[in-house]
Amino acid sequence: MDSVNGIAQEQLKNFIERIERLEEEKKGLAEDIKEVYAQAKAVGFDTKIMRKVISVRKMDRQEREEQETLLDVYLHAIEGGDLPTAGDPTAPAAAPVTDAAE
């Protein structure tokens, strides 16, 4: 029993150390980012606006991805044979797919 728990303990220690290591690195990157902002400010840029710009660009990217995903869903629906009977005009190929929207 001792050896078993010992193994578990060793495992746990490893997990925790890995996580702490990764968080260290993450923290380091956060500091790097701060520094870049500081540099930008030092040469006269308005960091507040920069942040806005970055966040907008981020949203754009997210939006693009969402649309790609949506497209994938459509393509899948077609391939999968979920396609409504061809020739039936009342069954739109590009139907709501409501859950994808939410």
Add this chain to the structure above:
Amino acid sequence: MDSVNGIAQEQLKNFIERIERLEEEKKGLAEDIKEVYAQAKAVGFDTKIMRKVISVRKMDRQEREEQETLLDVYLHAIEGGDLPTAGDPTAPAAAPVTDAAE
């Protein structure tokens, strides 16, 4: 004028791209961390407890650091000569209140 603004614009672009790059990496690390937790959970560890352990260890470290900087600040105050001559009622920069804590 065009060239001047062009330069600034170039600079800005560089700053923003650097930041976005760094944030990408940061995001990657966050994902790595999540994954480690997932692995730990998969072999039976309680992630909630793990998180608690990690946060406590983190606080330990932070507290040690804080105390060090507090000490620095004391020393600085003394060295700085801001310390009034003893007997001057207007003065002690800040006496140790350690015993008051308990």
Add this chain to the structure above:
Amino acid sequence: MDSVNGIAQEQLKNFIERIERLEEEKKGLAEDIKEVYAQAKAVGFDTKIMRKVISVRKMDRQEREEQETLLDVYLHAIEGGDLPTAGDPTAPAAAPVTDAAE
């Protein structure tokens, strides 16, 4: 229907007023605190150091609390019977890593 919405509205009004009242008081306390610092400064204390001292003491308290809750969480895990029978490799909720800290 009118009376129903009227009731909800009344309720909402009460909630909001209570919150606003509480925030007023909070703001008042913040001002009191500022004032105490001002007094201390007026008689020659270094407020920067005072702030540091207070923050360190705060961290002390927080750390103590965190450790207590961590302990609780350990006990809970044990009591809860979630603890696997010793020898079950899938199991230890989270063994004490105290020695790993140093």
Add this chain to the structure above:
Amino acid sequence: MDSVNGIAQEQLKNFIERIERLEEEKKGLAEDIKEVYAQAKAVGFDTKIMRKVISVRKMDRQEREEQETLLDVYLHAIEGGDLPTAGDPTAPAAAPVTDAAE
């Protein structure tokens, strides 16, 4: 000298304890506020919207206050005789009045 520093220490201790006490109360109020939001949520209100409402009302109040202050400044300027020669359109009634700022 010992007694002098002793006095200062006592004073410092008092200041710090007063501040800590006040911060305790502040924290208590913050918790109360959270609780009220929780209650509101429990009976079906959207706390996000509530927050918006409260912040808008706050801004309104601030705006009103700003305007009152501005009015005071005007009145002061008139009473104080800092008023530019009447009839001179180039000398704005709302001139800097720097000391009013303090």
Add this chain to the structure above:
DNA sequence: ACGCAACGCATCCGCC
């Protein structure tokens, strides 16, 4: 005017 710290907000993850 600057940097720092507190606050509130939005997001995300885990739990129910």
Add this chain to the structure above:
DNA sequence: GGCGGATGCGTTGCGT
């Protein structure tokens, strides 16, 4: 799928 809690981000205010 909703809810609560935790984390990280951005904003504001304070002190220097």
